Amino acid sequence: MSDFAQPRLTLGRLTIHATLLLACAVYLVPLIVMLLTSFKTPEDIRTGNLLSWPEAFSAMGWLTAWDSIGGYFWNSVKIVIPAVLISTALGALNGYVLSMWRFRGSQLFFGLLLFGCFLPFQVILLPASFTLGKLGLANTTTGLVLVHVVYGLAFTTLFFRNFYVSVPDALVRAARLDGAGFFTIFGRILLPMSVPIIMVCLIWQFTQIWNDFLFGVVFASGDTQPVTVALNNLVNTSTGAKRYNVDMAAAMIAGLPTLVVYVVAGKYFLRGLTAGAVKG
Amino acid sequence: MSSIALQARPAKASPLDALQRWLPKLVLAPSMLIVLVGFYAYIGWTFLLSFTNSRFMPSYKWVGLQQYERLWDNDRWWVASQNLLVFGGLFIAISLLIGVVLAVLLDQRIRREGLIRTIYLYPMALSMIVTGTAWQWLLNPGLGLDKLLRDWGWEGFRFDWLVDPDRVIYCLVIAAVWQASGFVMALFLAGLRSVDQSIIRAAQVDGASLPTIYLRIVLPSLRPVFFSALMILAHIAIKSFDLVAAMTAGGPGYSSDLPAMFMYAHTFTRGQMGLGAASAMLMLGAVMAIIVPYLYSELRNKRHV
Amino acid sequence: MNAFHRLALSVSLALPVLAHAGEVEVLHWWTSGGEKRAADTLQKLVEQKGHSWKDFAVAGGGGEAAMTVLKTRAVSGNPPSAAQIKGPDIQEWGELGLLANLDDTAKSERWDELLPEQVRKIMQYDGSYVAVPVNVHRVNWLWINPEVFEKAGATPPKTLDEFFAAADKLKAVGFIPVAHGGQPWQDGTVFEGFVLSILGPDDYHKAFVELDNDTLTGDKMVQAFTALKKLRDYIDADAAGREWNRATGMVIDGKAGMQIMGDWAKSEFTAANKVAGKDYQCLPFPGTQGSFAFNIDSLAMFKLSNDDNRKAQEDLARTVLEPEFQTFFNQNKGSIPVRQDQDMSEFDACAQQSMTDFKEAAKGSGLQPSLTHGMAASSYVQGAVFDVVTNFFNDPKADPQKAAKQLAAAIKAVQ
DSSP, rough: TTOOOOOOOOOOHHHHHHHHHHHHHHHHHHHHHHHHHHOOOHHHHHSTTOOOSSSSSOOOHHHHHHHHHHHHHHHHHHHHHHHHHHHHHHHHHHHHHHHHSOOOOOHHHHHHHHHGOOOOGGHHHHHHHHHHHHHHEEEEHHHHHHHHHHHHHHHHHHHHHHHHTTSOHHHHHHHHHHTTTHHHHHHIHHHTTTHHHHOOOOHHHHHHHOOOOOOHHHHOOOOGHHHHHHHHHHHHOOOOOOOHHHHHHHHHHHHHHHHHHHHHHHHHHHHHHHIIIIIO | OOHHHHTTOOOOHHHHHHHHHHHHHHHHHHHHHOOOOIIIHHHHHHHTTTOOOOSSSOOOBBTTHHHHHHHHHOHHHHHHHHHHHHHHHHHHHHHHHHHHHHHHHHTOTTTTTHHHHHHHGGGGOHHHHHHHHHHEEEEEEESSSSHHHHHTOOOOOOOOOGGGGTHHHHHHHHHHHHHHHHHHHHHHHHHHHTOOOOHHOOOOOOOOOOHHHIIIIIIIGGGHHHHHHHHHHHHHHHHHHHHHHHHTOOTTTTTTHHHHHHHIIIIIIIOOHHHHHHHHHHHHHHHHHHHHHHHHHHHHHHHGG | OOOHHHHHHHHHHHHOOSSOEEEEEEEEOSSSSSHHHHHHHHHHHHHTTEEEEEEEOOOSSGHHHHHHHHHHHTTTOOOOSEEETTHHHHHHHTTTTOOOOOHHHHTTTHHHHHSSHHHHHEEEEEEEEEEEEEEEEEEEEEOOOOHHHHTTTTOOOOHHHHHHHHHHHHHHHEEEEEEEBBBBHHHHHHHHHHHHHHHHHHHHHHTTSSHHHHHHHHHHHHHHHHHHHGGGGGOOOTTTTOHHHHHHHHHHTEEEEEEEEOHHHHHHHHHOOOOTTBEEEEEEOOOOTOOOEEEEEEEEEBBBBBBHHHHHHHHHHHHSSSHHHHHHHHHHOOOOOTTTTOOOTTTTTHHHHHHHHHHHHHHHOOEOOOOTTTTSSOOOHHHHHHHHHHHTTTTOHHHHHHHHHHHHHHHHHHH
């Protein structure tokens, strides 16, 4: 937009800026409250209010929180990385077939898959755990990876299919006349232009899988639990005083990776969306 | 269906070519299997359970429509269903409205747009559990916003929607809108950026005002974005189980219960698996009633590609 | 922490490692504060016997999350060695044929002599032991801040009339009379207290164990609902969703005068360095003297195929009933030991009274299972009661007469 001159300051623009700033404040307040609280002492929390400055910054909350959920943090990493990569790769191939190599019934399949986006996952918990048990994957990180791949497929396929639909047919047709095969076309022509949508897909899947609680609590146990389950175990005390500073610090720790991804890569996320993912 | 596969088929068919023709189907096969088993066979199994008297664990004693009749008579189920309508409707409408407004405002060549965009977008990165925990505390009467504004001198301030059975559902809406509206903004902003600038300039030359240009020309061209946003919001609304669990646990009483909570509680904690399965099927039926016509029309429109 | 030192000593001096080491996986929701310390100790004792311990903690909703996980584990054909299962739900699991037979261990450890009959019945399926009890909680307690009572000129109540009279006095001086948290199980705990007080233990049994329709819709049940409705005037407006321990905190801080809660509330007082009988008082819920609504935590044992693991499972069951563990665990949790021969001298005044009352109540009909805590009826009846009670308590216009009918109808609907 640099070719436009910065518009003059008018009353209208002032209102726009004010509205945008107000919205910023609203979006930021919960995060600020969580941060402030995580550095307070329990005494400070009781006497102060949400936005009061901590009397003294205490790292106790963070240290205690890391002690209790730090180990599970790495479980989440171990689950997220393969699950995101596999589901993205499968989604890309599916999207490619569904947009460039349609055959009788492929549209129906796409419809069936899309419907999966709206499936309330509680419905499949019991049969899924039965299947995992039969496969010998109950309570393993491998089992969780599998589950996340299966139920992430709907969205990843949707992303890629919609992206590839907007690619001109002529490109692919020309390649075919030159004798290029299925994988050559995918690897040489489509993949290089897919970077934006791959970013969208990676970020979306990373957020979804990292933040998952339901599958984590049901399909993992003990040492294999992801960090969200550990967070829940920490926050949901049945006895003992509630330590809000620890709770908030733990919530921040559990939320940090996805936050960082959004802040650092949010730009690419939006760029990818612009590039065609949203052309429903 | 003007499939490119047909037009491009070579004259001579060799085994390699046959493989080439089958390759797309082979590549799609694992996913098809996954979808058929992991989605539809499992749904079928739940459907079967909804006609049994399964309690603690699955059993296959047929009771016909009895579970559905019990659901019909269950007051809590009606509260939950009604709540989903209120919550889903308000959440989707408000998120779309805020998202569109912010996107249009942010499209006015604002300095530091990147930073502002990130601020609007970040709540989407958090899990519903974290959002619910944070907002439960923010809206907590006595501890949260209530106390803050009174500390700041607004003596008579009282905000107790979280403990008011008639209003608690709006608290869920507030938290959910906070989480998702920035994402909707991002979707629309991306859409706005892909609108052909020359059309806008032409309209400007014709003397149309900026609001008119947006309302008449730009936003109508964003119909696909609108539907994508609707899809994702509906997806969140139907699944907002974590949010309710973390924020109100369905309370006070069961005034903020949602069908997903109802189904979970009855299937897993109350040993009413048959009833839970029946409620899941009704949920699914409602989703189908809304989504399938949309999917159908969208897929039909795409056939010309 | 005298007991803790002794326990640590006994752990370090324990016998050499046994030849066959197995693994125990224990599903529980003892994840916080004193509970977690107690669970860690159990782990240490089991490891001392040469077995390895696989911790399987799932917190949340008083074990609701854990039950979900347990069901999916059982469906996948891979249950843990032991799981925290309570009351009649043990029978449900037994019926599915999933639980292990502990009769040999029970015989060699003389469980028949150690455990009172009412407890034994719950731990057995089809005449055989399938679970081991960990502790006994008393649910019908009233916790009082004597300083607040003194300021208001109120006297600790023994009857329901005195209870509401004291509440009026507390209210008049500006205290919150009753600290309460508006969660279904807390509403249920309070309701259960009123029912036990107004109906008496025999009719309580008829209503909540036999699920007798006439008792459920009777005049006295209507009275119990009326009393519950009356209680609404004595709690603060912010109660909804409040955790029980924050309600206890209000009594400790002197903001509120009383709390109706089970003896786990004691762990909060202890954590705040308050002394039983001096800084706070524990009274049986007004009108329930001589009755004891119990809530027993237990570990049900699942059938295992591996012999070493089965041995480890038996050792776990044995360890749970060892006096050292019983003392340490129960001091941390606020409950009393389940062993009838336990030395109570190291326990505080409330626990000692609880033990005396327990033994007394066990002789007659006073010992009754808590419905709210899943001891009286299966989880589906419990859930149905929660729905009716919590909805009634949160609706200012609710009619007690109608509520009693709804209660009976809801219970009937799930049977």
